[in-house]
Amino acid sequence: xxxTLYGLGIGPGDPDLITLKALKRLQSAPVxxxxxxxxxxxxxRAIIAPHLTAPKIEIAIRIPMTIERAPAQAAYDNAAVxxxxxxxxxxxxxxxxxxxxxxxxxxxYLFGRVAEKYKVEVVPGVSSLTACATSLQSPLSxxxxxxxxxxxxxxxxxxxxxxxxxxxxAIMKVGRHFARVRDVIxxxxxxxxxxxxxxxxxENEKIMALxxxxxxxxxxxxxxxxxxxxxxxx
Amino acid sequence: xxxTLYGLGIGPGDPDLITLKALKRLQSAPVxxxxxxxxxxxxxRAIIAPHLTAPKIEIAIRIPMTIERAPAQAAYDNAAVxxxxxxxxxxxxxxxxxxxxxxxxxxxYLFGRVAEKYKVEVVPGVSSLTACATSLQSPLSxxxxxxxxxxxxxxxxxxxxxxxxxxxxAIMKVGRHFARVRDVIxxxxxxxxxxxxxxxxxENEKIMALxxxxxxxxxxxxxxxxxxxxxxxx
Numbered sequence: 109x110x111x112t113l114y115g116l117g118i119g120p121g122d123p124d125l126i127t128l129k130a131l132k133r134l135q136s137a138p139v140x141x142x143x144x145x146x147x148x149x150x151x152x153r154a155i156i157a158p159h160l161t162a163p164k165i166e167i168a169i170r171i172p173m174t175i176e177r178a179p180a181q182a183a184y185d186n187a188a189v190x191x192x193x194x195x196x197x198x199x200x201x202x203x204x205x206x207x208x209x210x211x212x213x214x215x216x217y218l219f220g221r222v223a224e225k226y227k228v229e230v231v232p233g234v235s236s237l238t239a240c241a242t243s244l245q246s247p248l249s250x251x252x253x254x255x256x257x258x259x260x261x262x263x264x265x266x267x268x269x270x271x272x273x274x275x276x277x278a279i280m281k282v283g284r285h286f287a288r289v290r291d292v293i294x295x296x297x298x299x300x301x302x303x304x305x306x307x308x309x310x311e312n313e314k315i316m317a318l319x320x321x322x323x324x325x326x327x328x329x330x331x332x333x334x335x336x337x338x339x340x341x342x
Numbered sequence: 343x344x345x346t347l348y349g350l351g352i353g354p355g356d357p358d359l360i361t362l363k364a365l366k367r368l369q370s371a372p373v374x375x376x377x378x379x380x381x382x383x384x385x386x387r388a389i390i391a392p393h394l395t396a397p398k399i400e401i402a403i404r405i406p407m408t409i410e411r412a413p414a415q416a417a418y419d420n421a422a423v424x425x426x427x428x429x430x431x432x433x434x435x436x437x438x439x440x441x442x443x444x445x446x447x448x449x450x451y452l453f454g455r456v457a458e459k460y461k462v463e464v465v466p467g468v469s470s471l472t473a474c475a476t477s478l479q480s481p482l483s484x485x486x487x488x489x490x491x492x493x494x495x496x497x498x499x500x501x502x503x504x505x506x507x508x509x510x511x512a513i514m515k516v517g518r519h520f521a522r523v524r525d526v527i528x529x530x531x532x533x534x535x536x537x538x539x540x541x542x543x544x545e546n547e548k549i550m551a552l553x554x555x556x557x558x559x560x561x562x563x564x565x566x567x568x569x570x571x572x573x574x575x576x
Binding site: 123213235237250252254258262309 | 351447490
């Protein structure tokens with residue numbers, strides 16, 4: 109009997125926003141894997157730290173933050189080999205995924221490498237999308253709203269075209285694209301319908317109007333939410 | 343001291359997909375409110391039933407399923423009055439919300455009626471959106487995909503135009519709109535990129551190709567996911 113790979117959505121940052129299901133799998137799996145900075149900490153590991161009740165074998169998947177994709181692909185190749193070794197022995201491996209594993213998550217890279225050969229079970233999690241709406245105390249989408257989710261690395265032309273026709277929109281992974289995205293939103297006159305939020309539900313969560321966000325200071329885990337109709341519940 | 347209104351995302355259906363945070367609030371609040379059919383059960387109440395450890399005061403918010411909005415609005419007006427009575431006395435009230443409270447949820451109608459006068463805390467939940475992707479074992483969106491969320495009641499022309507430009511799309515609240523939505527998807531030649539799913543993560547979950555779904559049989563809690571690029575992780 110080979111082991112099972114569990115892709116666990118651990119939620120957006122508040123350790124209490126993990127589901128009971130993910131918590132059970134986390135606590136029962138003997139091996140834990142998680143993405144980590146090349147020479148630093150793992151945010152995912154830090155989020156679930158309060159829930160670790162017993163020592164585990166731990167695999168830090170160190171992802172080089174390069175523009176080219178080959179170094180990251182190589183890191184996932186190596187991680188898949190290492191994880192498969194435990195699965196082959198019959199050990200379950202829990203992979204920690206910030207937010208939800210299948211919502212813009214890096215888990216899919218492991219999934220694609222492991223799912224054809226081993227059993228994989230994915231546990232959905234609270235995504236940053238709805239966590240940000242909660243922190244802003246404002247419904248993300250309602251009734252027949254069309255919600256558009258846009259990754260910030262897209263070109264300004266694409267962002268502009270999609271924002272023009274959106275009812276509500278979430279711009280993900282803002283990070284180093286902040287200044288460019290902000291300019292698009294101001295060009296469209298949507299700045300008063302937009303809010304910037306970083307590290308939603310974490311202790312260092314910040315919410316700001318776009319004009320107040322310092323240039324070049326947005327972390328990767330930042331998002332801009334836009335509601336064209338203003339407060340959806342009125 | 344008045345009480346707090348808790349809007350609790352209880353997840354998509356599997357009772358274990360509730361978060362620790364929602365579970366704590368659920369168990370500590372003396373009053374529980376939830377949407378229910380006019381003369382029947384409450385799905386939300388059924389989902390959390392395994393977690394009820396002590397009797398509570400319960401408020402079933404019975405929503406008439408009419409096309410006109412006035413009867414439902416009146417039901418929320420009445421519920422807000424009843425809930426406010428407990429808040430005024432200093433009792434916390436937990437409102438159960440399937441999925442996430444701010445993601446196409448009916449919680450916003452209570453929120454709009456109560457938030458100006460009382461303290462409201464919303465706990466985000468696992469949405470049906472990512473739960474469906476998990477059940478389909480297929481990433482919902484990846485890398486720089488644009489994800490478009492479309493409520494099925496929108497006109498066929500709008501659905502067609504938005505699906506034409508989507509990378510991946512989720513069509514929510516399919517229910518009685520199924521046959522019309524299916525026809526739009528076939529017209530666009532996207533039927534092999536689409537999957538139908540109902541009651542994701544519940545015991546009676548069903549996944550089907552569009553051609554296999556019986557006409558007029560889709561429940562309200564059904565969704566169609568479409569990935570134009572096929573398997574996103576390859």
